[in-house]
Amino acid sequence: MxxxxxxxxxxxxxxxxxxxxxxxxxxxxxxxxxxxxxxxxxxxxxxxxxxxxxxxxxxxxxxxxxxxxxxxxxxxxxxxxxxxxxxxxxxxxxxxxxxxxxxxxxxxxxxxxxxxxxxxxxxxxxxxxxxxxxxxxxxxxxxxxxxxxxxxGDERIPLGEAWPLAQEMLATLAAISGVTQTAVAGSARRMRETVHDIDLLIAAADAAPIMDAFVSLPQVESVSGRGPTKSSVTLVNGLQVDLRVLPADRWGTLLLYFTGSKAHNVRLRELALKQGLSLNEYGFTPADGRPEILCATEEEAYQTLGLPYILPTLREDRGEIEAALSGALPDVIRIEQIVSDLHMHTAWSDGKLSVLEMATAAKARGCQYIAITDHSASLGIAHGLSVERLRQQAEKIRQANEALGPDFRILHGTEMEIKADGALDYPDEVLAELDFVIASLHVSLKQPREQATQRILNAIHNPHVDMIAHPTGRLIGERPPADLDMETILQAAAETGTIMEVNANPHRLDLKDIYARRAMELGVKIAINTDAHNADQFDLLHFGVGTAQRGWATAVNVVNAWPLAQLLAWLQEKPKNLTRR
Ligand SMILES: [Zn+2]
Ligand SMILES: [Zn+2]
The missing domain is CATH 1.10.150.110 (DNA polymerase beta, N-terminal domain-like)
Structure with missing residues (x-):
């Protein structure tokens, strides 16, 4: 088997x-x-x-x-x-x-x-x-x-498809008068990579007008249930959406209950029972007839259980309850701690904007530094750069750095092909000219495990390769991951100081949560990058942060939460790590 x-x-x-x-x-x-x-x-x-x-x-x-x-x-x-x-x-x-x-x-x-x-x-x-x-x-x-x-069917759909739909519907409903709180709950709020349905929650005194608006949203194909506090619809794309409306004073337990996971909630109910309380979406009910305890926030609900607040992305019963009880919850990475993006494309390969345009957009979003990492020569369909063009690009990057001034820095990088035979697409002397070298698999993803794994190990053992991007090459729901011995790869990354990417594009989310968590256990550094091909894709960062949180990643282990000087110092260590082995 x-x-x-x-x-x-x-x-x-x-x-x-x-x-x-x-x-x-x-x-x-x-x-x-x-x-x-x-x-x-x-x-x-x-x-x-x-x-x-x-x-x-x-x-x-x-x-x-x-x-x-x-x-x-x-x-x-x-x-x-x-x-x-x-x-x-x-x-x-x-x-x-x-x-x-x-x-x-x-x-x-x-x-x-x-x-x-x-x-x-x-x-x-x-x-x-x-x-x-x-x-x-x-x-x-x-x-x-x-x-x-x-x-x-009952397939799960990628988070990246469900999320914008949920936000769109919620934005329409949020505009109805009397609505005080709105949230996407369920596995989407926990940032699971795929979702089975969407749970929307709204706090309001009067549910009726909200239910009316909900069942007549333009995205709705059919209405499967309509009640005083809950309605269910199926969207034209087949996704089921449930909406629940409760008064604001019950918002905390409502949000907690419908965010899940089921396993996390079972643990919370056990803790409640130990205190003689039963817990459901409406609140805490004491067994001894004392009055109901209402929680307007999730923080209050956790407090009632004697727990610190637990982020939705951690609520999987994967050790977070034990950690919370012993005061050992990880201080996971937050989006405002990210100061750079180390993987993006420009019109030099298959991106849409110039170097200066991408850099300006990144700076406007609060980045302190970025790496421009266009594709390498052998990826023909993405107009990969020849060595000559790569060197021409260096001049453009120098000019853009001058234009943007001393508070911002563009690193010249590449997203280099690891070819089907395991060879790297640029020679070492070219890689030595670059500030940041990414190596990636884009072709021959169906190779046997040993062969595909060896290709990544080749890149990891090159002194110039700083990071492996989207390691498995999967596209969620479209293309299966390459068959990799991830344990061996992560151990090699830890030994050599090679950064592993958590690609934030919601169709990739690669490393996925469980591998990000394993990376943390092994002491591997990760980078959360958007792989943006246009400025609006910088907005995908939160999917990567959510995935890294699910992997219990903390800021000390996320290199793009570091100041530039710290990153550059780290990159200089890699060749030494290799000779030390
Ligand atoms: Zn790529
Ligand atoms: Zn890329």
């Missing part, structure tokens, strides 16, 4: 346990394990062979034993037994909007429905409306859910 198959088995078990009505923690443990295996940077077979399964976050001895059983026998006794009680195909029902685990079990126990086809038939035959707690309305909703699923 491979990583995907092991992850799929665990995810199915999580759903089967939820349908059976098991303890939520048990189901969550399997769900977390599935995600950890899915996100694992190594072949799970190798990890098992090295006896290191329990090093994977969320994998204890019990789950490690189950993985070993799957890897050696190709199946899992626990799964087979569970499947006799809960047919695995029943899990498919959960993909339909409006069907949760309880409803799935009800449909199975009362009507013998075991899969989506049978569900569709029963709904069309009008059999669902007869069930307890159902009716013609719920039946119609389920039929609609099945139709939506057939039409749009």
């Amino acid at each position: 491979n990583n995907r198959e092991v992850a799929h088995t665990f995810a199915t078990i999580a759903d089967m346990l939820a349908i059976r009505g098991d303890n939520i923690h048990r189901a969550l443990a399997y769900r977390r394990a599935a995600e950890a295996i899915q996100d694992l940077g190594q072949d799970v077979n190798q990890v098992a062979a090295a006896g290191k399964l329990t090093d994977i976050p969320g994998i204890g001895q019990t789950l490690a034993d189950k993985i070993k059983e799957m890897l050696t026998t190709g199946h899992l006794t626990f799964y087979d037994k569970l499947a006799q009680e809960i047919p695995p195909s029943l899990v498919g029902l959960l993909r339909v909007d409006g069907i949760g685990p309880k409803r799935a079990r009800q449909l199975y126990e009362t009507l013998g429905i075991t899969n989506l086809d049978e569900l569709a038939q029963a709904a069309q035959a009008g059999k669902l409306r007869e069930l307890p707690k159902m009716g013609a309305k719920s039946e119609a909703k389920i039929l609609q859910g099945i139709a939506d699923l057939e039409k749009h």
Whole structure:
């Protein structure tokens, strides 16, 4: 079995346990394990062979034993037994909007429905409306859910597509009189790289006019629910959007609840219960009949639990609760700490603006220094620069530096191809003339792991290469990442002092969060860059910062939060690091 198959088995078990009505923690443990295996940077077979399964976050001895059983026998006794009680195909029902685990079990126990086809038939035959707690309305909703699923699937869409849509809708709703607070919640607020739906929250005394405006937004294709505090719509692109409206004095718990993650919230509810409080989106309710505790801010809600404020990007139950309880939350990088951008393109290659225009735009956004890093010769489609043109560009950069004065500095750089055979696109003597050298994979991304990994290692071991950009080359939802041994790459980056990029373009977000976190553990420095090809793309920076926060990156480890002198000193160390090895 491979990583995907092991992850799929665990995810199915999580759903089967939820349908059976098991303890939520048990189901969550399997769900977390599935995600950890899915996100694992190594072949799970190798990890098992090295006896290191329990090093994977969320994998204890019990789950490690189950993985070993799957890897050696190709199946899992626990799964087979569970499947006799809960047919695995029943899990498919959960993909339909409006069907949760309880409803799935009800449909199975009362009507013998075991899969989506049978569900569709029963709904069309009008059999669902007869069930307890159902009716013609719920039946119609389920039929609609099945139709939506057939039409749009239930894929997650890239954050970069969901985010602007959410902001657009929110801006329209924010203008309605009586609205005091607005927020995008859910996984988008946590800056997960893909989202399944959008959660919008609004604080206002009167919800009705806001709901009216929401369901008639131009982006809306169909309305699947409209209530006093919650409405749901499907957009023309298939994305589901939920809006909830509550009074401002409940804003803190509302925001907390719908930001998630589910796993984080479960932990918070446990802490609340220890104090005799139950926590939901409306507030804290004491078990002993004392009055309800309302929180207007998330800070107050965390305070009630005896915790410091935890940033949304950390709320994944990946150790943040323990860290908060022991006063060890990382002081993660904030966007206002970023003083430079070390990866961008001009009209010299495939960008839109001149060197001076890009520099002026970056300066206007508060940058103290930047690197201009156009493509190298062999990337023909991006008009990569020949050595001759690269040297001509140096003169332009000198002129632009003169024009912009002493408070701003343009570094002359390159985004150099690591060619398919692993060779670098410029010779060393040319690289030595540059201030900042990026090496990247753009071609032959489908090479076998060993070969693709070796190409990056070649670049890392060159004394002139300062940074590896968007290491895996993935485009979220479009192009899979190159198959890389990321552990070996990050260790080499740590040893040599090579910077790894967290590319802020929301279609890349590469390094992704879990690798950024691993980079931090190994002492690798990262840079958060926009890879801008036009001035407006500087605005993508916050996606990179969010991803770095999800990786628990702190300012000391983010080189573009450093003053220029500190960065230049760091870059000078690399050749020495290499000879020391
Ligand atoms: Zn690139
Ligand atoms: Zn680039």
